[in-house]
Amino acid sequence: MIPYKTVRIGGQGEIEEKKSRFIASVQPVSTEAEALDFLAAMRKKYWDARHNCYAYTIGSRFELQRCSDDGEPGGTAGRPILGVLLNEEIHNCIVVVTRYFGGTLLGTGGLVRAYQAAAQAGLAASTIIVRRLGRKLTIYTDYNSIGRLQFLTAKEHIPVLDNRYTDTVEMDVIAPEDCIQSFPDQVTEATGGTAKIQAGDWTEYAEADGEVLVFGSIEINDTVGNGSVV
Numbered sequence: 001m002i003p004y005k006t007v008r009i010g011g012q013g014e015i016e017e018k019k020s021r022f023i024a025s026v027q028p029v030s031t032e033a034e035a036l037d038f039l040a041a042m043r044k045k046y047w048d049a050r051h052n053c054y055a056y057t058i059g060s061r062f063e064l065q066r067c068s069d070d071g072e073p074g075g076t077a078g079r080p081i082l083g084v085l086l087n088e089e090i091h092n093c094i095v096v097v098t099r100y101f102g103g104t105l106l107g108t109g110g111l112v113r114a115y116q117a118a119a120q121a122g123l124a125a126s127t128i129i130v131r132r133l134g135r136k137l138t139i140y141t142d143y144n145s146i147g148r149l150q151f152l153t154a155k156e157h158i159p160v161l162d163n164r165y166t167d168t169v170e171m172d173v174i175a176p177e178d179c180i181q182s183f184p185d186q187v188t189e190a191t192g193g194t195a196k197i198q199a200g201d202w203t204e205y206a207e208a209d210g211e212v213l214v215f216g217s218i219e220i221n222d223t224v225g226n227g228s229v230v
Contacts, residue, residue, distance in 0.1 A: 003132045004060045004091045008208060013121025017114045019102025024122025026095050032058055032066070035094040042096040049098045053115060055082035056094035060131075062086065072099075076111035084119040090128070095119050129206040129213065134174040136161070136200035136214075137183075141169050145191040152190045158183065159205065159212040174205050174212065 010027040025042050029035040035056040043052050055067035055078050065086075067078030081095050097118045106114060141149060146169045153160055153173060161172040175183045187195050201217040 002060065003130050005089050005128055005130050006092045007090065007123075007126050008129045008206070008213070009127040010093075011122060011125030011127070013118065013123075013125045015114065015117050015121055016102075017110065017117075018104040018106060020104070020106065020114070021098075021100040021102070022114050022118035023098040023100075024095055024118040025098070026093065026122040026126045028092055029056060029058065029094050030092055032056075032064060035066070038094050039096055042098065046098040050101045051077065051099040052096055053077035053081060053099070054094060054096040055079075055085055055119075057082070057085050057091055060091055062091065072111060072115075073108055076108050077115045080112045080115045081119045084116055084123070088120075088123060090123065095122055097122070127208065129208050131204045131206045131215070133177040133202065133218070134159075134205050135177075135180050135202050137173050137175050138198040138200065139171040139173065139187060139195055140198070141171065141191055141195040143169060145169075145195060146171070148190045149187065149195070152186055156183065156186065159207060161212060161214070174203070174214070 007026060007028040010025070012026065013024045015022050023046070027038045029038065035058070039052070039054055046052060051070045051072055053068060053070045053072060055065075058064035065082060067082040069075070069077040077097065081097055085093060085095065097115055139149060149171060152158070156179065158176070159174045161174065164170040184197050187197060202220045203217050204215040206213045
């Protein structure tokens with residue numbers, strides 16, 4: 001699975017162009033129903049606005065894309081908003097840009113630029129993360145090896161979820177998809193063959209502000225099943 005960018009926490013940005021206000025509201029979504037629910041909420045919130053234009057993308061490969069000009073001239077609002085999402089490679093996200101008309105016509109070019117700028121402002125006010133595919137692993141080791149494993153995980157950018165210290169040490173990590181084959185060998189080399197690794201679920205994860213975010217488990221056919229020691 002290709003890593004992809006998405007929104008963790010939606011934000012709101014606003015620009016003004018010739019006294020027209022453009023308010024961009026951003027929300028992460030995983031289904032079209034969620035996107036439409038957010039759109040309905042924004043239309044209710046900004047019931048007195050002339051336009052609530054929008055675009056959203058669903059899927060790690062942009063499988064679903066929708067946009068609407070909501071009464072603006074064709075191609076001047078929804079498509080520019082969608083273009084921002086695609087150019088920034090933001091997945092599973094809806095952007096609703098609300099316009100309060102300021103009394104001055106902007107022309108087609110002006111509208112396109114205004115809706116693009118508003119969408120960019122909304123995304124800039126949001127928290128963007130990169131979701132990746134990885135596999136949860138539990139490493140069983142001793143106190144003599146834990147320092148070498150900590151060095152290895154830091155060097156290889158392997159997210160550490162937890163460390164448990166009893167008579168031995170257990171380290172929970174997520175090995176990214178692109179190093180799941182090589183990482184066990186690195187652990188073996190670092191610990192002189194004393195460490196054991198138990199394979200767990202495949203999952204999507206992301207890192208934000210020093211925190212590891214773990215999402216739901218994913219079913220993947222694999223030669224090493226859950227619970228196997230490798």
